Amino acid sequence: MDSFDYVVVGAGLAGAATAWQLAMRGHQVAIVERHKPANPEGSSHGSARIFRYAYAQHHYAAMVKESLAGWQELDRLAGERLITPSGCVDYGQERKPRELAAVLTGVGIDHELMSAGEAATRWPQFDFDTEVLWHQDAGVIDADRAVHTMVDAAVGLGARLYQDWTLVSAQRFGAGLVLTNDRGEQLGASHMVAAAGGWLPGLLSRLELPTSFLAALPPFTIMQETAFHFPYKDPEDLWPTFIHKRPGMQTYGLPGGRDADFRGQKLAEFNGGKVIRDAASQDGVIDSSHRARIIDYVKRYIPGLVPEPYAETTCLFTNTPTEDFVIDTTDRVTVVSPCSGHGAKFAPLLGHLAADLATGAADVPLRFRPTLAAAGRSA
CATH class of the missing domain: 3.30.9.10 (D-Amino Acid Oxidase, subunit A, domain 2)
Structure with missing residues (x-):
């Protein structure tokens, strides 16, 4: 069984960005995808997504501006403009x-x-x-090319891509996790990042996560x-x-x-x-x-x-009910759902935030961590 520091589940924009950031930091990374990266059954396919700055909330507009450095680096890696x-x-x-x-x-x-x-x-x-x-x-x-640029960059840094690999369970084993797919194949992970988009609700129900953590997540x-x-x-x-x-x-x-x-x-x-x-x-x-x-x-x-x-x-x-993203973590599992139809423009920045949280390098804004917000409300 191959084992990794981090296994990222989902190769859409969020998962690809997170895997790229983790690989850049020198970690052993695997990306598992039930089909192919940016496949048409997910949320990151196609060549047309809006990049805009106009938000009613100051923090989101500022985040778009902050994402520019990541997009410029992706342009360099792709050899073309992705926006x-x-x-x-x-x-x-x-x-x-x-x-x-x-x-x-x-x-x-x-x-x-x-x-x-x-x-x-x-x-x-x-x-x-x-x-x-x-x-x-x-x-x-160009969402499709952005995904493939980030996946290729991660693989170029040593990450492994497992395509047609449908995760069915993740069980605790020692100090980590054992991930099993629908063919019975397994991977070991010290930490898992769940960036599965529309498959996330079903995936969360199959993971061994604390009841309090699941209860604090917003309904998807x-x-x-x-x-x-x-x-x-x-x-x-x-x-x-x-x-x-x-x-x-x-x-x-x-x-x-x-x-x-x-x-x-x-x-x-x-x-x-x-x-x-x-x-x-x-x-x-x-x-x-x-x-x-x-x-x-x-x-x-x-x-x-x-x-x-x-x-x-x-x-x-x-x-999510507020249209806010979810980037939250517990017990060696990080959940990444930068969604609600407006996450594409932030992709490289969101990968950075998710990698920070998964590795413990830094926290993310409280609005993206509903479990901490729930704990604060109950304190």
């Missing part, structure tokens, strides 16, 4: 552009607040319904979300990413990547999909009524798009 600049427009009554602008001012991010008319002059392909926040340093992350709600790609009416238009939040509906969009032929805008409704039990329950079925809802939205608010999708897909969101 394509596009800028971002934020608008809508519930998006509160003016409040977002104040946060960006506090963090030191260049931005511009403009009227709906001024924005429409610059981007006539949108029908803006409120004033608009523009920040030019937003862009589009797994959503099967739907994204649609709409063709550009004028391929010469310059398209930003966008977030539009109005009462009853929050939509977001971004220039589609190579997996949608770069010829349209990827568009989705935030948490507009269906709740499923766990990742294994996903069926990949597109709900026709939801498709119609998004088409109606495009007709009303985005006249620069042909209101007929040429491609569509599903993906998973693993949500």
Whole structure:
């Protein structure tokens, strides 16, 4: 049985980033993945995720800025830019552009607040319904290449990648753990990092973890979300990413990547999909009524798009009630769920935080450690 200092379960953005950071620190690392890194059954596949700074919470906006050094290092390792600049427009009554602008001012991010008319002059392909926040340093992350760059970097530093390795149990053995897959193969670990995305709820139920730790974790709600790609009416238009939040509906969009032929805008409704039990329950079925809802939205608010999708897909969101991340640890197991549909942009930084916590090098912000927050409330 091969044994490692750290076994990272899950090779999406969070798991790949954590394994990369642990390997850089000289640890013996294994990455186990039930399929392949960045596979389409998880949350880190595809070539288009939003990179943006606009958050209502100062700490998240500051974290995006802090993540830049990690992205620059990944660009160097990949030999290409993993974030394509596009800028971002934020608008809508519930998006509160003016409040977002104040946060960006506090963090030191260049931005511009403009009227709906001024924005429409610059981007006539949108029908803006409120004033608009523009920040030019937003862009589009190539999630697939980011994952593979981090996995390759970890392997280059001595980590081992085990693909098609489905973890079914992790049992205490001596001072560590024995991990067993569905074929009965085993790995030894001094410490395990669970970064399994939509499989996390089921995985946690199979681990020997303290009842108090499990009880303090927030409930994880797994959503099967739907994204649609709409063709550009004028391929010469310059398209930003966008977030539009109005009462009853929050939509977001971004220039589609190579997996949608770069010829349209990827568009989705935030948490507009269906709740499923766990990742294994996903069926990949597109709900026709939801498709119609998004088409109606495009007709009303985005006249620069042909209101007929040429491609569509599903993906998973693993949500917490507050949309905060979970990076918490107990008894040689670290749980990493930087999720709720907004974690991709932080990937290299989150790997650093998770590695800090797993190794004991440093703690993470209290908001990401619900077990400590629970202990504080009960004290």
